[in-house]
Amino acid sequence: xxxxxxxxxxxxxxxxxxxxxxxxxxxxxxxxxxxxxxxxxxxxxxxxxxxxxxxxxxxxxxxxxxxxxxxxxxxxxxxxxxxxxxxxxxxxxxxxxxxxxxxxxxxxxxxxxxxxx
Amino acid sequence: xxxxxxxxxxxxxxxxxxxxxxxxxxxxxxxxxxxxxxxxxxxxxxxxxxxxxxxxxxxxxxxxxxxxxxxxxxxxxxxxxxxxxxxxxxxxxxxxxxxxxxxxxxxxxxxx
Numbered sequence: 001x002x003x004x005x006x007x008x009x010x011x012x013x014x015x016x017x018x019x020x021x022x023x024x025x026x027x028x029x030x031x032x033x034x035x036x037x038x039x040x041x042x043x044x045x046x047x048x049x050x051x052x053x054x055x056x057x058x059x060x061x062x063x064x065x066x067x068x069x070x071x072x073x074x075x076x077x078x079x080x081x082x083x084x085x086x087x088x089x090x091x092x093x094x095x096x097x098x099x100x101x102x103x104x105x106x107x108x109x110x111x112x113x114x115x116x117x
Numbered sequence: 118x119x120x121x122x123x124x125x126x127x128x129x130x131x132x133x134x135x136x137x138x139x140x141x142x143x144x145x146x147x148x149x150x151x152x153x154x155x156x157x158x159x160x161x162x163x164x165x166x167x168x169x170x171x172x173x174x175x176x177x178x179x180x181x182x183x184x185x186x187x188x189x190x191x192x193x194x195x196x197x198x199x200x201x202x203x204x205x206x207x208x209x210x211x212x213x214x215x216x217x218x219x220x221x222x223x224x225x226x227x228x229x
Contacts, residue, residue: 042219092159104148110159
């Protein structure tokens with residue numbers, strides 16, 4: 001299985017500040033993703049992090065609020081900007097791996113638990 | 118639009134089998150996944166099934182797929198207290214670059 005790490009694992013932040021979350025995967029992958037899991041809820045895709053180009057955002061998420069970088073095939077960052085208490089969530093990084101010609105699997109990092117006061 | 122539905126809670130006794138059910142709406146799904154989330158942890162990939170398969174078995178886990186009814190199930194044999202967690206099913210949308218749509222999660226409680 002894949003190894004995906006995230007930093008920080010958790011943080012408590014003041015409203016109006018920004019936090020950058022880092023995601024490192026153990027091998028080169030084409031596709032990396034960022035998800036949000038609000039308290040007691042399921043996962044929602046924020047964006048697809050594209051290497052060498054701008055991220056592709058899902059409806060309801062914008063680049064100004066969630067800027068994403070993808071400088072290479074093993075690393076990505078997500079910034080939560082100008083935070084408010086509504087941004088308190090778990091943020092999860094994910095990567096898609098291809099095992100063999102047709103089998104694809106998608107693994108997740110351990111998540112970053114963010115509390116905004 | 119795309120939707121994935123799961124029942125929210127399941128309670129079983131240790132040693133019994135657990136069956137967690139999931140329905141999905143998008144017929145273009147290629148892969149369907151089951152993930153496990155323990156308290157305070159991220160998502161652990163348990164197993165997945167390709168849409169042209171009916172069944173996949175992996176040790177204590179059996180996945181059944183009824184593509185006609187768009188119904189997916191996860192059976193855990195000999196359920197243990199360590200299996201207590203939230204289980205998410207997810208469909209991969211072929212027409213949207215393999216985007217994953219998650220169900221709400223089923224909280225499995227295993228009583229000794």
